[in-house]
Every structure is written in C-alpha cells, then in structure tokens.
C-alpha cells in the first residue's frame with residue numbers, strides 16, 4: 141500500500157517518483173514529547189470523533205513540511221535533525237470541511 145503524507149491539504153504520496161523528485165518521507169517520532177509536538181503542528185482533526193487526530197503506526201509527513209536547515213545529510217540519505225518539528229505548509233482544518241464530511 142502506498143503511504144501518503146498526513147498533513148492537512150497535502151496529498152504527496154510515498155512513491156519512487158516522489159523520491160526521485162527529491163522528496164523524503166518521515167515517520168512520526170516515537171518520543172512522546174516530540175510526537176505530541178508533531179501532532180500539534182499537523183493540527184488535524186479526526187472527522188469521526190472530532191478530536192485531535194492521532195497518527196497511526198505508518199503515519200508519515202513529507203519533506204515539504206520541513207525547512208532545508210532541518211535536515212542532516214548522510215551520503216544520499218537525508219535525516220531530520222533531533223528535535224525538529226514540522227513548520228512549513230501546514231494548514232488548519234476548517235470547521236466547514238469537517239461538517240461536509242458528515
């Protein structure tokens with residue numbers, strides 16, 4: 141199954157083509173504090189429960205949501221620096237959209 145970016149309004153999919161275009165995909169941190177910072181930054185609402193969305197085990201964000209300075213390079217691989225929180229192209233889910241989903 142192809143994974144997609146979890147950010148609101150972003151539909152980037154984790155495909156060979158995306159990776160060839162220089163995008164990278166990053167799993168939510170396992171560290172509780174760091175993870176909750178990402179959840180707050182993504183600011184997604186679960187349409188069913190209307191509560192804050194909690195990422196599942198395979199949830200990812202694409203590199204569009206991070207600044208160039210957030211990355212460290214290891215050869216051809218890019219890794220996020222420790223303590224990095226997504227800060228780019230993040231949208232708040234509008235109430236209207238949540239209503240429309242029901």
Ligand SMILES: [Zn+2]
Pocket residue numbers: 145146147150151152201202203204205
């Ligand atoms: Zn994205």
